[in-house]
Amino acid sequence: MSQPSAAILIIGDEILSGRTRDANMHYLAGQLTEAGIALKEARVVSDDETAIVDAVKTLSSRYDYLFTSGGIGPTHDDITADCIAKAFDRTIDVRADARDLLAAYYEKEGKEFNEARQRMARIPEGATLIDNPVSVAPGFTLENTHVMAGVPSVFRAMVASVLPGLTGGAPLQSVTQKLLKGEGDVAAPLSQLAQDYPTLSIGSYPFQQDGIYGTNIVLRGTDSKMLTDAKRKLKEIFGDAAHE
Template sequence: MSQDAIVTAAMIVIGDEILSGRTKDKNIGFVADYLTGLGIDLKEVRIVADEQDDIVEAVNALRSRYDYVFTSGGIGPTHDDITADSISAAFGVPCLPHPHAMKDMAAYYAERDMEFTEARQRMARTPEGAELIDNPISKAPGIRMENVYIMAGVPKIMQAMMDAIAPTLKSGTKMISQAIDCPFGEGSIGAGLGQIQETHDQTMIGSYPRYDDGRYTTQIVVRARQQALVEAAILDVMSMLEELSED
């Protein structure tokens, strides 16, 4: 059973606009789905303000604890885009213009008859020693610094960067999950489900209440890294639901 490969990750969403409610985050759900598809377990997400101390603390807390850390936001050309500086500070290295990024971006703007402004040059800065992540949409790159992947906040660009990163990540044994929609509220199934969880200790059994039109129903989700484990737990859940239906 312990042949399962476990790979873990955390995500840091950087941006005052998410915390104020002005912008509704669309990246967390995307990254959660994406990593689950790769067999990587997203274990924690933090949303922090555009404040260097807050970013440094989150990055340093998470990069030692998980295999990968993904960030979104704060890598644009304006004064409130401080992710590259903050992650440099977290690693204790200077934030410097990256020669390849400078060259590629200069060419990109020249082709478009656009000025490679000082503001745009900010986007070519990385922590010293970092690698670039390709941005096929608007050129300004993402950044990999050791196990920290720094991505854009704009969802389309973040998603393209995730596609660029994915082939380089080690993936774990995928979690297999099966869901059962059940007509009972959690209060009716709670005790039985708890017993099933105890006898299936390598399987994660979750229950998610829904409340619509004045009544509760539940979605029961069984997850494990082996199909046989999922199936065995599902059988026990089905038996429990049949017994409840007969009552």
């Protein structure tokens, strides 16, 4: 079973200015790998309508799933919901169910449910809401695009709501073999191994430890028997240089 493909779009000036270090891309990458969905591309764009709309159109049509992070709060630079509506050519307005959720929350908190906060109930026509157990303001799914908050705790909660409903492929598994040889010494045999196992992804990650140059080889694939075979072959090729 082949794996569905996905992209993530991170929205926010604060990431591109270097003020904030994004954490959501790395988190989602790990979650998708476990779910058997292949993350193929990630993009970060600023809080700019044209940039967001263009990226949403491109990525949602190119991949099976698109996940977005950021830009769904109450302030003037939170324009993601409107941009999603525009990208999919939908209308957008305050929706009763989202408004009711937020109204009840702010009443309980003793805070005014003002116009800015009502913006967070703006949902494109035809979307379904994504639950926000942390701070109530919902995300939403429109077609293949899942629109989530940028705040990491909320993003993670929304991913937990969304992922179980998606169709994944066989989860990607990986095995690692540590080699006590530099990357330049393992490159040629690895290239041969990659040709022998065309469906595996083979990565090499050099390290230096106590003055010794080594390389960790990571084999990734969905077929555990093939991974075991390839690792055994790798150990045969490198003999004593294969650690453990």
